[in-house]
Amino acid sequence: xxxxxxxxxxxxxxxxxxxxxxxxxxxxxxxxxxxxxxxxxxxxxxxxxxxxxxxxxxxxxxxxxxxxxxxxxxxxxxxxxxxxxxxxxxxxxxxxxxxxxxxxxxxxxxxxxxxxxxxxxxxxxxxxxxxxxxxxxxxxxxxxxxxxxxxxxxxxxxxxxxxxxxxxxxxxxxxxxxxxxxxxxxxxxxxxxxxxxxxxxxxxxxxxxxxxxxxxxxxxxxxxxxxxxxxxxxxxxxxxxxxxxxxxxxxxxxxxxxxxxxxxxxxxxxxxxxxxxxxxxxxxxxxxxxxxxxxxxxxxxxxx
Numbered sequence: 001x002x003x004x005x006x007x008x009x010x011x012x013x014x015x016x017x018x019x020x021x022x023x024x025x026x027x028x029x030x031x032x033x034x035x036x037x038x039x040x041x042x043x044x045x046x047x048x049x050x051x052x053x054x055x056x057x058x059x060x061x062x063x064x065x066x067x068x069x070x071x072x073x074x075x076x077x078x079x080x081x082x083x084x085x086x087x088x089x090x091x092x093x094x095x096x097x098x099x100x101x102x103x104x105x106x107x108x109x110x111x112x113x114x115x116x117x118x119x120x121x122x123x124x125x126x127x128x129x130x131x132x133x134x135x136x137x138x139x140x141x142x143x144x145x146x147x148x149x150x151x152x153x154x155x156x157x158x159x160x161x162x163x164x165x166x167x168x169x170x171x172x173x174x175x176x177x178x179x180x181x182x183x184x185x186x187x188x189x190x191x192x193x194x195x196x197x198x199x200x201x202x203x204x205x206x207x208x209x210x211x212x213x214x215x216x217x218x219x220x221x222x223x224x225x226x227x228x229x230x231x232x233x234x235x236x237x238x239x240x241x242x243x244x245x246x247x248x249x250x251x252x253x254x255x256x257x258x259x260x261x262x263x264x265x266x267x268x269x270x271x272x273x274x275x276x277x278x279x280x281x282x283x284x285x286x287x288x289x290x291x292x293x294x295x296x297x298x299x300x301x302x303x304x
Contacts (some may be wrong), residue, residue, distance in 0.1 A: 047078040053261045054288060060222045061259030061292040064195045065217070068132070068226075069296050071174055072253050073152070076300030077136040079169050094300065096133040096247055097228055099240045105131070105198045106179035111214035116175055116198060127193070128277060129225045130175040130240075132253075136300070137161070137169045153197035154215040173200035178226050179218070183262065192262055193224035224257035224289070227276035235300065251301055257292045 008121040018026075076094030081140045098118035107115050122128045141150035141157035150158045150170050158170040175198040183192045198216040231237050231252040241247050256276035273281040281289055 011192075053263050054221040057222055057259050057261045057288060057290060060220050061257055061290050064220045064223050064259070065255060065257045065292045065294050067153075067195075068176060068255050068257070069294055071134045071176070072255070072296045073299055074136040074172075075298055076202070077138075078300070079137045079139070091135055091137070091300070093244065093247065094135050095250055095253075097240055097297070099130040101129050101131040101226075102175065102177050102198075105175055105177045106181075106196050106216055106218070108216075109217055110197060112212070113214070116214070120202065127182060127225050127258075127275065128227075129178040129193075130228050132228055133173070133175050133225065135171060135173045138172050142169060144176070152199040152201065153219065154217050156197045156199060156201050156215055159201045159203060159213070162206060164206055171204075175199070176226070178223055181218070183221075190262070192219045192221060193260065195220040195226075195257075222259050222262050223257060224260045225256075225276050227256040227258075231253035231295075244267040250298060251294055252297045255294045255296055259290050259292065261288045 049083055072095070076091045078091055088299055099120050100119035102115065103117045103119055104115040105111070107206045118131075138158045139149040140147075143151075148155075152158055152172045153174045154178075158172045159160055161169045161171050163169065177198070178193050179196050180191055180193055182189050196216060196218050198214060201213040201215065202211060203213075204210065229237050229239055230250050231254065232241075232246070232249045234249070237247075237254075241250065258275050271283065271288070274291070275281055275289075276291055276293075283289065
């Protein structure tokens with residue numbers, strides 16, 4: 001029988017740490033993973049911003065051309081009034097336009113008719129853009145049941161118009177144009193075009209204007225240009241009619257709207273763009289343009 005030997009104390013196991021080389025390798029791998037994750041995030045963010053900005057441009061362009069279409073379609077409309085002394089015909093001076101826009105339609109001060117006079121040339125440094133005026137009659141201004149009737153593009157009540165014989169109607173007289181404004185963006189101050197509208201709510205009594213009520217307000221941002229071609233009942237197409245009888249003879253209008261992204265859209269700057277007049281556009285970094293076109297038939301025409 002072997003003699004019992006006293007038990008020896010067990011030596012503690014040595015705890016082995018990472019070496020400096022292993023630590024450096026781990027840090028390098030972690031740093032690479034962080035860089036890859038950051039790059040994926042930034043790319044995803046840029047893609048999201050590009051899609052959002054282009055979607056906003058699409059929405060602005062389509063809204064602008066729909067707004068113009070509805071106003072042009074209504075031009076010349078006259079309310080049917082059984083108390084009128086004679087038949088109510090489409091309004092003769094239902095439509096008018098300016099090839100180079102208005103003098104100062106976006107003034108923040110009180111407007112005058114001089115501000116709505118036609119320019120004779122495009123201002124230096126601006127893109128060529130036309131303007132259009134539409135006129136039609138509407139219902140008595142009322143805001144009931146969640147609906148608004150008889151209001152113009154500035155959300156003011158349509159102009160009161162009292163005809164001979166005491167016949168009372170209301171008119172919407174709208175002036176659509178493009179103006180340039182400066183806006184603040186994450187990349188700094190940027191010049192931006194916007195669709196604006198001025199309205200004429202001047203009351204008329206027995207054919208005579210009483211006072212002067214003109215208003216102006218911006219409507220759609222990111223709109224850089226408007227262009228119109230006018231089609232007469234004889235099929236003649238002109239950029240701008242030359243006289244009042246020619247305006248009365250207009251049966252349809254070709255409308256073009258040029259929209260631009262406001263914020264950086266991330267698109268390829270090598271993409272080629274043209275404006276409503278077919279002129280090439282030099283796009284800035286991460287900038288996109290779209291043109292929207294429609295041919296609008298006037299529903300209410302009157303012979304000259």
